[in-house]
Amino acid sequence: QKEVEQNSGPLSVPEGAIASLNCTYSDRGSQSFFWYRQYSGKSPELIMSIYSNGDKEDGRFTAQLNKASQYVSLLIRDSQPSDSATYLCAVNPDSSASKIIFGSGTRLSIRP
Amino acid sequence: NAGVTQTPKFRILKIGQSMTLQCTQDMNHNYMYWYRQDPGMGLKLIYYSVGAGITDKGEVPNGYNVSRSTTEDFPLRLELAAPSQTSVYFCASSYSEDTEAFFGQGTRLTVV
Numbered sequence: 001q002k003e004v005e006q007n008s009g010p011l012s013v014p015e016g017a018i019a020s021l022n023c024t025y026s027d028r029g030s031q032s033f034f035w036y037r038q039y040s041g042k043s044p045e046l047i048m049s050i051y052s053n054g055d056k057e058d059g060r061f062t063a064q065l066n067k068a069s070q071y072v073s074l075l076i077r078d079s080q081p082s083d084s085a086t087y088l089c090a091v092n093p094d095s096s097a098s099k100i101i102f103g104s105g106t107r108l109s110i111r112p
Numbered sequence: 113n114a115g116v117t118q119t120p121k122f123r124i125l126k127i128g129q130s131m132t133l134q135c136t137q138d139m140n141h142n143y144m145y146w147y148r149q150d151p152g153m154g155l156k157l158i159y160y161s162v163g164a165g166i167t168d169k170g171e172v173p174n175g176y177n178v179s180r181s182t183t184e185d186f187p188l189r190l191e192l193a194a195p196s197q198t199s200v201y202f203c204a205s206s207y208s209e210d211t212e213a214f215f216g217q218g219t220r221l222t223v224v
Contacts, residue, residue: 032210044155049212099209104154105153
């Protein structure tokens with residue numbers, strides 16, 4: 001089983017709608033969770049980090065963490081064409097591990 | 113602010129050649145990482161370091177070597193290049209494994 005799994009997509013969402021991206025992880029000891037956005041040909045950039053169960057909101061973005069079910073999700077409200085990108089879920093897989101593992105990414109396309 | 117700087121941006125290698133990808137950061141981060149990203153895929157961790165003189169293997173270390181003699185620099189060495197090493201390589205740094213990773217602009221390597 002991969003440490004961090006995402007649906008590769010592409011996920012197509014109409015402009016103005018809510019985009020929902022999901023990620024599951026295998027290590028129950030994971031403590032830190034991140035969502036990165038990557039435009040084609042560019043470097044990843046951080047959107048959200050979340051460390052505790054529940055929701056964390058930042059503008060149009062909401063990250064949701066459920067450690068019991070080992071999943072983390074990202075909701076994008078009022079989706080804009082500029083949100084079209086690949087979204088990478090990343091996890092620090094163990095509190096004793098000093099590394100960050102990425103999923104394969106979900107490609108999101110916002111259609112006008 | 114420079115952040116994380118990688119050189120070169122592009123490189124073509126012949127099979128069996130060797131090269132070093134350079135990475136330097138000016139944020140005084142202890143944690144540094146090397147990832148590779150194959151087309152349409154996520155990031156795979158090659159090596160990481162939690163401080164000068166300390167390095168450890170990631171998910172895909174075979175065919176690569178690293179060193180960390182200073183806080184700022186984390187070069188990645190490819191010995192005996194193979195076509196399977198054709199990829200985009202990203203260097204990243206962070207304050208800790210729980211905080212945002214900042215990425216360089218990437219090095220696009222082709223082995224022919």
